[in-house]
Amino acid sequence: MIFHTPVMAEKCISYLNLRAGKIYVDATTGGGGHSLAMLKSEPSIRLYCFDQDMEAIEEASKKLSNYENVELIKANFQQLRTELAYRKVKGIDGILFDLGVSSHQLNNENRGFSFEKDAPLDMRMDSSQEYSAYDAVNELDAKELARIFRDYGEELNAFRIAKAIERSPKPVNTTGELTRIIESVVGKGTKASLKTKVRIFQALRIYVNKELEVLASTLKDAINLLNPKGRIVVLSYHSLEDRIVKQEFKRAEQECICPPRSLACNCNHHKQLVILTSKPITASEEEILANPRSRSAKLRAAEKVKEENKEEKTYRKSNRQKTQEEKCVAKS
Ligand SMILES: C[S@@+](CC[C@H](N)C(=O)[O-])C[C@H]1O[C@@H](n2cnc3c(N)ncnc32)[C@H](O)[C@@H]1O
Numbered sequence: 001m002i003f004h005t006p007v008m009a010e011k012c013i014s015y016l017n018l019r020a021g022k023i024y025v026d027a028t029t030g031g032g033g034h035s036l037a038m039l040k041s042e043p044s045i046r047l048y049c050f051d052q053d054m055e056a057i058e059e060a061s062k063k064l065s066n067y068e069n070v071e072l073i074k075a076n077f078q079q080l081r082t083e084l085a086y087r088k089v090k091g092i093d094g095i096l097f098d099l100g101v102s103s104h105q106l107n108n109e110n111r112g113f114s115f116e117k118d119a120p121l122d123m124r125m126d127s128s129q130e131y132s133a134y135d136a137v138n139e140l141d142a143k144e145l146a147r148i149f150r151d152y153g154e155e156l157n158a159f160r161i162a163k164a165i166e167r168s169p170k171p172v173n174t175t176g177e178l179t180r181i182i183e184s185v186v187g188k189g190t191k192a193s194l195k196t197k198v199r200i201f202q203a204l205r206i207y208v209n210k211e212l213e214v215l216a217s218t219l220k221d222a223i224n225l226l227n228p229k230g231r232i233v234v235l236s237y238h239s240l241e242d243r244i245v246k247q248e249f250k251r252a253e254q255e256c257i258c259p260p261r262s263l264a265c266n267c268n269h270h271k272q273l274v275i276l277t278s279k280p281i282t283a284s285e286e287e288i289l290a291n292p293r294s295r296s297a298k299l300r301a302a303e304k305v306k307e308e309n310k311e312e313k314t315y316r317k318s319n320r321q322k323t324q325e326e327k328c329v330a331k332s
Contacts, residue, residue: 003033003059004030004104005033005291006034006037007098008235008283009037012096012233012235013041015231015301016094016096017231017303018038018045019045020042020044020045022093022094023089023091024045024093024095026048026049026050026095026098027095027097028050028077028096029049030053030056030104031056031059031060035049035064038096039064039069039070047067048070048087048092049072050073050076050083051073052076052077053102053125053127054074054126055108057074077214077218080225081224081225091225092227092230093226094231094232094233097219097232097235099236099237100236100241101125112175115178118174118175120134120173121134122134123204123209124208124209136204136207137172137204138171141166142162142163142166146162148204148207149200152202152203152238153199157186161196178200183197202238215241216247219234219245223252223272226304227304228305228306230304231276232302233301234300235299236297236298236300237296237298238296249275253302254269256269256270271308272307274302280298280300281301283297
């Protein structure tokens, strides 16, 4: 069975603008599809491939075994800075994030990610993590479960489903048992009930793996690590993920993040990125037909700009102060 089909691979490669001999990171290597495409496109790069799932690392190491210039790192991408520092990598020339879950994780009978396969309630991407979907479903109260279903799944029946789980006379052990509880609330066999199951399972997965919690801080780290002209490319599959990516890119694009009316700039922020995709790029109709998973994908890309030197920074700050003072005089 195919481990995972990489989404918008050509577009990712084109936005990464790979340059010979430079250093790149695939933060979510999965089955190694995008990593392989990167190496095929520019074989002389040095590539660091991260994934928190050991099965992904094993699959990617097979797929990339012909290349010596690759290192596979079994770690959460939250550890990006630490893991690269440990390898004495001070800066990188490009990084790809292909967020979310792989087809392998969804299709694997034992991982408990999908309501279509009866399996123990698990959903951990990193199997060495202790907390699983079983703990979430059986330990959280209905209010907190409903919040998760609403916030991460945008599910309208969140509270009724959470209450039905809480009322269960015995622990909910399997995906099949959870599915039957959801069906007891929204029925079965309809398009609407299918969508509810997708949303509830997705929400639990996002919560168990803290997918949104680690994203913003990792994007900041990745942007800081980029060398001038280095590129960051992110594929997201969920509106909340995409919102975080958009916000972090916007923030890094600004010269200054002081409140608009402050006279002097004291934020110490500086412009780091130029955004290359004013709107997110989506998959073509052909790709969506061939790989339905690509339907919800949104690609955003940006390029690191040269850091300001001391004189440029002082000049920009004094210029801002002058403009603000002129505004005040004009108002008075
Ligand atoms: C969509 S798949 C990537 C597929 C890959 N691009 C390919 O071509 O095969 C996402 C992968 O990211 C991994 N992942 C998700 N969140 C992660 C995180 N915080 N740290 C490390 N890996 C993560 C998952 O385990 C999964 O293997």
